[in-house]
Amino acid sequence: MKIRLLAGPFALLATAAALTGCSSGDESDSASGPQKVTVWVMKDSVTDAFLDRFTKDFEKQHDRVDVDVQVQEWDGIGEKVTAALASKDAPDVIEVGNTQVAQYAASGGVADLSDRVSDLKGGDWLPGLAEPGRIDGKQYGIPWYAANRVVLYNKDLFAEAGITKPPTTRDAWLADTKKLNKGKVQGIYLPGQNWYTLAGFIWDEGGDLAKKTGGKWEGTLDSPEALAGMARYRELQALGKGPKDSDEAKPPQADVFAKGDVAQVVAVPGGAKIVEQANPALKGKIGFFPIPGKTADKPGSVFTGGSDLIVPEASAHPEAAYEVVKALAGTKWQSDMARTMSYVPNRTSLAKVLAGDEGTAAMAAGAAQGHATPNSPEWAAVEATNPIKEYMTAVLTGTDPAKAARTASQSITKTLNP
Missing domain, CATH: 3.40.190.10 (Periplasmic binding protein-like II)
Structure with a gap:
């Protein structure tokens, strides 16, 4: 397990886990040891406890990939992500603000995940998260969590x-x-x-x-x-x-x-x-x-404010990266994160997990009518x-x-x- 602290003395501790890669491209270098999938998560998006639960669960189920979660500061993140997308050594998964997806997609280097939408239950996504992740008919950003007034x-x-x-x-x-x-x-x-x-x-x-x-x-x-x-x-x-x-x-x-x-x-x-x-x-x-x-x-x-997950085209392990995205965007960890962070889950059908909290339940009800900026x-x-x-x-x-x-x-x- 890897532990990184990249965002200064007040950053969240980001833990890591292991999961199994799927594609032939990922398998080519796995014979010599576990692959390392690097995930950039923004400061204060989730707690240490959530990351710990997530990574431990992955370690029980996957043993061929180490996930190196690196916490990033929001200040200056636009330039940093754009530079990473243009490099040959990009992280494998990046959390981005939902309204930032268009900017990054325009700069190039973001993988088109349109063929994954059905597998990720995209028909149930909150519109305010799904729409900004979709550029000219292509899905670049995968909804992660939402918040609204x-x-x-x-x-x-x-x-x-x-x-x-x-x-x-x-x-x-x-x-x-x-x-x-x-x-x-x-x-x-x-x-x-x-x-x-x-x-x-x-x-x-x-x-x-x-x-x-x-x-x-x-x-x-x-x-x-x-x-x-x-x-x-x-x-x-x-x-x-x-x-x-x-x-x-x-x-x-x-x-x-x-x-x-x-x-x-x-x-x-x-x-x-x-x-x-x-x-x-x-x-x-x-x-x-x-x-x-x-x-x-x-x-x-x-x-609708919140975050999407993107996979850079330069990811060395695109299939393993997708498995990380799928898990974070899936029912189990969406439900856990909603309860932990009082966020709105990425799917309308999951709003019921917030029923016991008046404030977040009201937020989830409103999120079903969410929009993003142009x-x-x-x-x-x-x-x-x-x-x-x-x-x-x-x-x-x-x-x-x-x-x-x-x-x-x-x-x-x-x-x-x-």
């Missing part, structure tokens, strides 16, 4: 307002928020530049942030559907005192919610722990529900300047929405077509 609410404030259960439709959500918004209580704290939440409203209306037509990407914030999503965001945002010119980090919305006079925020479930640390009196008083959709039969659309290798450059945030502030401070949307769409189009 839900509504965190103050149970005491809901009870005081006479609201006995969370809303399940957008109209009911808006009505409840208006009812909560009395006196010193903010019905919702929604910063003006929370563009991930806006994206969900746009997707619910059938719009998108950008679309590819005839080989060219175009910003689409000025479409009727996207403008309808912005109108909904504007209506909801007005029911609180969230700043119109900043996002959820300025000020940290967990600190705002912790004061006890805010009824709702949109955040990942783990945000509740931060709130409770800031105000222990709220412990046990925070509830969760999926962002409501247009109708009660399904939640609203959400941005699948362009240049999208990271859009986020770097983020004209969407500027657009939102402009609309919320009185600029004509159609005019502001055209300006933002033109900026997105320019960036996506360098």
Whole structure:
């Protein structure tokens, strides 16, 4: 067993295991000893305990391959992965952010795993993980885990307002928020530049942030559907005192919610722990529900964050690498990881493993309606300047929405077509 610590003094310890290679190419060098399959896992993605369980299980079942798991820092990982994919000595499996797959596929060196999708139960994958891993009809990224935003609410404030259960439709959500918004209580704290939440409203209306037509990407914030999503965001945002010119980090919305006079925020479930640390009196008083959709039969659309697994074309042991991916993406370890890390599993049918936890269960319900940002290798450059945030502030401070949307769409189009 190999143990590596490559990400500095605060990195997770990554353990390793053994598994059996399958292809003739892998077998050619196995006669002289076990193959070594190198796996890059990002810092804090999983715990030492999870890695230990995983590797021990592999060692019981496979004895011809050593898996060398190396923990990587997120800072600077883009350049490091791109360089590795271009080398002849690439790792065999790499964890990447789900929205980074297009960038790496465009740079070259990522194996096309389309013929493995059926074997991996791809028909059941969360769309927000599967879609960004699929470029021009080819599956490069294999979904590993997901996380998305839900509504965190103050149970005491809901009870005081006479609201006995969370809303399940957008109209009911808006009505409840208006009812909560009395006196010193903010019905919702929604910063003006929370563009991930806006994206969900746009997707619910059938719009998108950008679309590819005839080989060219175009910003689409000025479409009727996207403008309808912005109108909904504007209506909801007005029911609180969230700043119109900043996002959820300025000020940290967990600190705002912790004061006890805010009824709702949109955040990942783990945000509740931060709130409770800031105000222990709220412990046990925070509830969760999926962002409501247009109708009660399904939640609203959400941005799905998370990770995919890729196999470099330069992998020395592609079949053994695939077996690692298959195990990590399979039912046993997906279920274990979901319980350990409170992540959403990569398959919709596995959401039931989170049924005992209110926050992660709400997140899993929302994940079934998950989406990713536009699948362009240049999208990271859009986020770097983020004209969407500027657009939102402009609309919320009185600029004509159609005019502001055209300006933002033109900026997105320019960036996506360098």
